[in-house]
Amino acid sequence: MNQYPKGKLIAVGGAEDKGTDLEKGEIRRNNLNFFELGILRRIVEEAGGKESRIEVVTTASMIPDEVGENYLRTFGKIGCTNVGVMRIRDRGDAQRQEYLDRLLNCRAVMFSGGNQLRLSATFGGTQFLNILHKRYQNEDFIIAGTSAGAMAMSQTMIYEGNAAQAHLKGEVKMTSGLGFVDNVIIDSHFEKRGRFGRLAQAIAGNPSCIGLGLGEDTGMLITNGNEMEAIGSGLVLILDGHDIGHSNIADIPEGCPISIENLKVHLCEKGNGYLVRERTFMMEAREGALVKKQVEVE
Numbered sequence: 001m002n003q004y005p006k007g008k009l010i011a012v013g014g015a016e017d018k019g020t021d022l023e024k025g026e027i028r029r030n031n032l033n034f035f036e037l038g039i040l041r042r043i044v045e046e047a048g049g050k051e052s053r054i055e056v057v058t059t060a061s062m063i064p065d066e067v068g069e070n071y072l073r074t075f076g077k078i079g080c081t082n083v084g085v086m087r088i089r090d091r092g093d094a095q096r097q098e099y100l101d102r103l104l105n106c107r108a109v110m111f112s113g114g115n116q117l118r119l120s121a122t123f124g125g126t127q128f129l130n131i132l133h134k135r136y137q138n139e140d141f142i143i144a145g146t147s148a149g150a151m152a153m154s155q156t157m158i159y160e161g162n163a164a165q166a167h168l169k170g171e172v173k174m175t176s177g178l179g180f181v182d183n184v185i186i187d188s189h190f191e192k193r194g195r196f197g198r199l200a201q202a203i204a205g206n207p208s209c210i211g212l213g214l215g216e217d218t219g220m221l222i223t224n225g226n227e228m229e230a231i232g233s234g235l236v237l238i239l240d241g242h243d244i245g246h247s248n249i250a251d252i253p254e255g256c257p258i259s260i261e262n263l264k265v266h267l268c269e270k271g272n273g274y275l276v277r278e279r280t281f282m283m284e285a286r287e288g289a290l291v292k293k294q295v296e297v298e
Contacts, residue, residue: 111149
């Protein structure tokens with residue numbers, strides 16, 4: 001695999017709607033915006049404009065028809081109608097030639113929210129995922145995802161973890177994701193659901209990774225597999241475990257509180273950037289090329 005993929009990732013934290021729980025497949029209002037329209041416009045822009053073909057994958061959701069209709073309606077609000085919904089429910093569906101052909105003929109794929117374990121279990125090892133990887137690596141191709149669809153983008157993925165118990169070893173469950181980006185672990189709905197502790201535990205156990213905590217109505221655009229730009233109206237937290245000193249996570253029994261020294265935290269608003277390999281915070285990001293104004297966070 002080449003060092004720098006030609007495609008881009010857009011990971012979105014989810015919707016700021018207290019009446020909705022996409023991870024449980026619950027939608028309690030009819031006209032749900034899955035994320036702010038500004039983020040949606042950025043996805044369409046990166047995909048080449050309103051005429052570009054975009055495919056929505058609703059595999060993560062337990063209510064795929066309703067979720068699919070909401071996506072079509074939301075894209076339609078900004079004049080983007082060349083959108084299809086892939087109703088892939090199992091590994092057999094993921095191998096269907098119809099979906100493989102559609103995947104080869106679109107400019108962007110958008111993974112909906114729901115249960116991220118459904119994504120890794122459905123697509124892992126399939127031709128569908130192989131095509132996604134090849135197009136992302138070799139073409140100007142966009143892979144976007146919200147909530148569970150964002151969390152599944154990374155090689156190492158959180159699939160379970162009660163926020164209230166996340167300070168206890170073993171409460172955060174990890175597995176392999178779809179593998180579009182290395183050395184990053186993504187969590188969504190970060191602020192409203194109080195998930196700092198579970199991402200901190202994930203990074204304590206995987207200190208070579210950067211933790212990306214996406215707030216509601218907020219996302220990260222990842223270019224070259226390395227350059228990150230915060231988009232949307234909310235907050236992104238970046239957790240860096242590279243300089244962790246003391247950590248007890250390897251030695252304590254499960255169920256005991258974890259202890260971590262010198263976990264770095266960066267807070268990003270719209271327009272801020274971050275370089276994953278260099279572990280460098282940037283004040284500004286412009287058109288995927290980050291302006292190198294390093295801010296020291298002690």
